[in-house]
Amino acid sequence: MGLLSDPVRRRALARLVLRLNAPLCVLSYLAGIAWFLALAFPPLTQRTYMSENAMGSTMVEEQFAGGDRARAFARDFAAHRRKSGALPVAWLERTMRSVGLEVYTQSFSRKLPFPDETHERYMVSGTNVYGILRAPRAASTESLVLTVPCGSDSTNSQAVGLLLALAAHFRGQIYWAKDIIFLVTEYDLLGTEAWLEAYHDVNVTGMQSSPLQGRAGAIQAAVALELSSDMVTSLDVAVEGLNGQLPNLDLLNLFQTFCQKGGLLCTLQGKLQPQDWTSLDGPLQGLQMLLLMVLRQASGRPHGSHGLFLRYRVEALTLRGINSFRQYKYDLVAVGKALEGMFRKLNHLLERLHQSFFLYLLPALSRFVSIGLYMPAAGFLLLVLGLKALELWMQLHEAGVGLEEPRGSPGPSAQGVGLASLVAPLLISQAMGLALYVLPVLGQHVAAQHFPVAEAEAVVLTLLAIYAAGLALPHNTHRVVSTQAPDRGWMALKLVALIYLALQLGCIALTNFSLGFLLAATMVPTAALAKPHGSRTLYAALLVLTSPAATLFGSLFLWRELQEAPLSLAEGWQLFLAALAQGVLEHHTYGALLFPLLSLGLYPCWLLFWNVLFWK
Amino acid sequence: MAVSHCFSRAASAFTAVLLFSFGCVAASHIEDQAEQFFRSGHTNNWAVLVCTSRFWFNYRHVANTLSVYRSVKRLGIPDSHIVLMLADDMACNPRNPKPATVFSHKNMELNVYGDDVEVDYRSYEVTVENFLRVLTGRIPPSTPRSKRLLSDDRSNILIYMTGHGGNGFLKFQDSEEITNIELADAFEQMWQKRRYNELLFIIDTCQGASMYERFYSPNIMALASSQVGEDSLSHQPDPAIGVHLMDRYTFYVLEFLEEINPASQTNMNDLFQVCPKSLCVSTPGHRTDLFQRDPKNVLITDFFGSVRKVEITTETINLQQDSEIMESSYKEDQMDEELMEPLKYAEQLPVAQIIHQ
Numbered sequence: 001m002g003l004l005s006d007p008v009r010r011r012a013l014a015r016l017v018l019r020l021n022a023p024l025c026v027l028s029y030l031a032g033i034a035w036f037l038a039l040a041f042p043p044l045t046q047r048t049y050m051s052e053n054a055m056g057s058t059m060v061e062e063q064f065a066g067g068d069r070a071r072a073f074a075r076d077f078a079a080h081r082r083k084s085g086a087l088p089v090a091w092l093e094r095t096m097r098s099v100g101l102e103v104y105t106q107s108f109s110r111k112l113p114f115p116d117e118t119h120e121r122y123m124v125s126g127t128n129v130y131g132i133l134r135a136p137r138a139a140s141t142e143s144l145v146l147t148v149p150c151g152s153d154s155t156n157s158q159a160v161g162l163l164l165a166l167a168a169h170f171r172g173q174i175y176w177a178k179d180i181i182f183l184v185t186e187y188d189l190l191g192t193e194a195w196l197e198a199y200h201d202v203n204v205t206g207m208q209s210s211p212l213q214g215r216a217g218a219i220q221a222a223v224a225l226e227l228s229s230d231m232v233t234s235l236d237v238a239v240e241g242l243n244g245q246l247p248n249l250d251l252l253n254l255f256q257t258f259c260q261k262g263g264l265l266c267t268l269q270g271k272l273q274p275q276d277w278t279s280l281d282g283p284l285q286g287l288q289m290l291l292l293m294v295l296r297q298a299s300g301r302p303h304g305s306h307g308l309f310l311r312y313r314v315e316a317l318t319l320r321g322i323n324s325f326r327q328y329k330y331d332l333v334a335v336g337k338a339l340e341g342m343f344r345k346l347n348h349l350l351e352r353l354h355q356s357f358f359l360y361l362l363p364a365l366s367r368f369v370s371i372g373l374y375m376p377a378a379g380f381l382l383l384v385l386g387l388k389a390l391e392l393w394m395q396l397h398e399a400g401v402g403l404e405e406p407r408g409s410p411g412p413s414a415q416g417v418g419l420a421s422l423v424a425p426l427l428i429s430q431a432m433g434l435a436l437y438v439l440p441v442l443g444q445h446v447a448a449q450h451f452p453v454a455e456a457e458a459v460v461l462t463l464l465a466i467y468a469a470g471l472a473l474p475h476n477t478h479r480v481v482s483t484q485a486p487d488r489g490w491m492a493l494k495l496v497a498l499i500y501l502a503l504q505l506g507c508i509a510l511t512n513f514s515l516g517f518l519l520a521a522t523m524v525p526t527a528a529l530a531k532p533h534g535s536r537t538l539y540a541a542l543l544v545l546t547s548p549a550a551t552l553f554g555s556l557f558l559w560r561e562l563q564e565a566p567l568s569l570a571e572g573w574q575l576f577l578a579a580l581a582q583g584v585l586e587h588h589t590y591g592a593l594l595f596p597l598l599s600l601g602l603y604p605c606w607l608l609f610w611n612v613l614f615w616k
Numbered sequence: 617m618a619v620s621h622c623f624s625r626a627a628s629a630f631t632a633v634l635l636f637s638f639g640c641v642a643a644s645h646i647e648d649q650a651e652q653f654f655r656s657g658h659t660n661n662w663a664v665l666v667c668t669s670r671f672w673f674n675y676r677h678v679a680n681t682l683s684v685y686r687s688v689k690r691l692g693i694p695d696s697h698i699v700l701m702l703a704d705d706m707a708c709n710p711r712n713p714k715p716a717t718v719f720s721h722k723n724m725e726l727n728v729y730g731d732d733v734e735v736d737y738r739s740y741e742v743t744v745e746n747f748l749r750v751l752t753g754r755i756p757p758s759t760p761r762s763k764r765l766l767s768d769d770r771s772n773i774l775i776y777m778t779g780h781g782g783n784g785f786l787k788f789q790d791s792e793e794i795t796n797i798e799l800a801d802a803f804e805q806m807w808q809k810r811r812y813n814e815l816l817f818i819i820d821t822c823q824g825a826s827m828y829e830r831f832y833s834p835n836i837m838a839l840a841s842s843q844v845g846e847d848s849l850s851h852q853p854d855p856a857i858g859v860h861l862m863d864r865y866t867f868y869v870l871e872f873l874e875e876i877n878p879a880s881q882t883n884m885n886d887l888f889q890v891c892p893k894s895l896c897v898s899t900p901g902h903r904t905d906l907f908q909r910d911p912k913n914v915l916i917t918d919f920f921g922s923v924r925k926v927e928i929t930t931e932t933i934n935l936q937q938d939s940e941i942m943e944s945s946y947k948e949d950q951m952d953e954e955l956m957e958p959l960k961y962a963e964q965l966p967v968a969q970i971i972h973q
Contacts, residue, residue, distance in 0.1 A: 054673050061855035138710035175858075177710035344858060347711060348672055 032380030074161025101131030286363030691921030781821030
């Protein structure tokens with residue numbers, strides 16, 4: 001009944017939308033992709049600037065000269081570590097005490113859900129050692145952290161040496177207004193997670209860690225250091241953290257100013273910075289780095305110890321010293337001076353870093369794209385889903401109206417049956433998702449008994465098996481549907497699936513834009529196109545190619561391609577299996593959300609579209 | 617007979633003229649001396665020095681205020697006549713690599729904190745309310761004397777303010793502001809209560825000239841470091857301490873004041889020339905329309921120093937040693953009889969001098 005609007009005009013508007021729907025969808029999708037690609041180009045990308053007033057004005061003078069001392073400490077540490085095989089806790093305690101810090105240790109243990117093949121761990125128990133430098137004239141209300149993660153594969157001994165030499169230098173200064181914690185963790189990220197949980201008195205990942213004896217106040221900022229050689233040719237900075245969280249941009253700006261001041265070569269994503277932004281070269285290189293950052297952020301892995309600090313809203317960065325075949329090298333003194341300068345500037349802070357951006361993308365170390373400028377790309381992609389849903393809604397409404405006119409009573413019953421036929425596919429897809437989430441880890445021992453595979457392989461193969469099984473199961477109980485309105489069943493299901501997908505992708509894009517955009521770019525076209533008519537095999541192939549697992553597979557290839565180390569198919573498959581295992585492990589050990597999102601959220605949604613495709 | 621009569625008349629006329637001219641010269645000489653003595657109508661000097669910003673990165677505002685404090689003390693104004701308001705403690709800030717010092721020149725050349733700083737309003741006591749109470753004298757009776765501005769109608773007051781400001785306001789402590797209208801009204805209250813003879817107002821903030829636009833009370837001269845729409849810039853970045861140590865305008869004012877000694881005859885026109893645009897980047901401004909004297913007759917020491925007026929008399933007074941008086945002074949009952957001269961007292965209420973304008 002047209003009480004508030006004119007039914008004739010409404011119908012005309014509806015017909016207009018239905019007619020223009022396909023071109024609008026295509027246009028919107030292309031606009032989204034084009035906007036994303038344009039993010040690396042000058043009007044959308046801006047120069048970075050220091051927003052925090054307390055860190056802004058003048059530079060500080062660095063006086064660190066302990067290069068020899070750092071090397072000596074590093075040699076000692078490496079020797080003791082080789083002798084004992086694990087972290088030399090007693091030696092570290094002794095050395096930190098001799099340097100003048102208050103030393104504490106913390107032990108932790110964890111049994112991983114299944115053995116980690118890449119790091120070769122299963123039952124982990126270790127000790128973290130940390131020393132606190134108390135601020136001489138201030139109350140211990142705030143602190144800064146310098147951490148060196150030590151794992152078995154990367155001993156990081158030069159970083160430990162530099163940490164100890166810096167601690168000795170800092171101890172002799174009187175201008176510290178915040179305590180400084182020097183943390184050496186065992187089993188790199190596991191140790192860092194244990195320390196952080198104990199420091200903040202929470203337990204989010206099931207780690208058993210002993211409580212901390214010494215505390216230093218709220219942590220304002222943290223820097224993680226990884227150095228594997230005495231001389232470095234460049235310093236690489238990693239910003240992406242767990243679940244795609246990023247530190248405040250001011251911390252990166254601070255690092256970049258000290259790179260420039262010390263003349264250090266600093267890289268992002270392992271690549272040199274593009275210099276020429278006026279011609280096309282700079283932006284194209286920037287696009288490459290932007291894509292790399294998007295892929296890393298979408299994976300949701302903590303790319304370094306800093307990634308775990310971000311969860312507690314402690315701004316953190318990881319600095320990696322790279323030793324490549326370049327002529328000009330920097331020694332430990334240069335790296336130490338950059339760190340000293342950063343800590344002195346962080347010392348000036350009066351509040352937490354909050355003036356600059358928390359959500360951004362980096363085409364280069366000195367350029368950024370803010371959230372206000374990159375969000376429209378995701379918006380355009382999700383608009384396609386919205387338009388398709390609108391079209392379906394109108395078609396359903398018209399069909400319903402068309403049906404009501406000749407006969408009144410079967411109308412409601414047809415609708416009721418339509419809704420009932422939706423419940424079954426939804427339930428079954430959701431159940432498949434739940435099975436995908438729970439069964440691999442639960443059933444690993446059963447699988448290992450029956451098949452000649454290790455537990456880790458069992459988990460991965462179970463994952464793939466359940467994924468493929470979801471494709472083959474019959475979903476529909478559609479035979480109870482009357483043949484009066486055959487189209488209405490799949491259209492209603494597709495409508496529900498489109499809205500579900502749009503909701504999920506929208507929520508994901510808000511917190512982790514990269515993941516949301518990547519999934520939207522692959523899933524939106526096939527989701528919009530899925531229908532039971534037409535060439536089923538082609539659509540089926542397309543749908544499989546854009547399923548979440550295939551997106552993961554493809555993005556691995558893209559990632560290695562961008563890093564100029566392309567993969568062959570076999571290598572890619574191995575890497576894919578390893579990535580699946582890591583994804584499940586990281587969910588259990590650090591609380592990474594990619595695995596639950598994909599298995600409990602996106603996979604069932606994708607199964608609904610598969611359902612729509614094979615609707616009879 | 618007539619000739620002698622004429623001659624006597626001429627002689628008398630001549631002597632009259634001579635006496636007259638003599639008298640004129642003497643009168644003008646006395647006038648000169650009187651004018652010299654009463655060049656400025658003030659008898660005492662006060663200074664109110666205010667730094668309104670806190671936080672370590674505003675080190676330069678505290679250094680600004682302390683450099684003016686140092687000059688003012690050096691030129692003679694005692695601590696009892698200075699009200700020093702500092703909104704934060706830079707000398708003892710945990711971030712200060714040289715504790716108990718505040719430097720105004722890089723490479724740590726000049727420590728303006730010194731040994732005997734007396735801060736009257738410190739830290740959170742520096743508020744707009746306290747500042748206005750100090751100016752107008754509406755202070756609770758329990759306030760100690762060192763926190764009061766006990767000026768009278770013969771006081772020349774120097775008011776120096778620095779901090780972060782904008783068009784028409786000055787920020788106190790990152791939480792409140794004082795507007796130029798409030799300041800002008802406070803000065804009018806001071807005028808109506810005769811709390812100043814002449815007032816020199818100096819402000820070193822961004823858009824400082826907006827703060828003196830609204831003054832309407834007489835006898836006020838104002839200087840500012842920048843015009844409306846301009847920023848005052850900082851100077852002296854020191855990498856050892858890690859902050860800027862001074863603002864440009866006050867840095868050059870300090871350089872200028874270091875040349876002044878209590879006997880200087882430098883006048884206000886020279887102060888107006890300090891820090892031209894080439895050095896300061898901003899354009900300093902000044903306002904003299906409310907001031908009654910010509911700025912070229914106003915000495916710097918009229919406001920920045922405390923110069924005592926000394927009159928040298930050429931009369932000699934004999935002090936006789938009268939031993940009788942000395943001996944008999946021990947006997948009380950004989951004191952009254954042996955007093956030689958009656959004592960004279962000064963007029964308790966010199967009405968004629970109060971109502972002089």
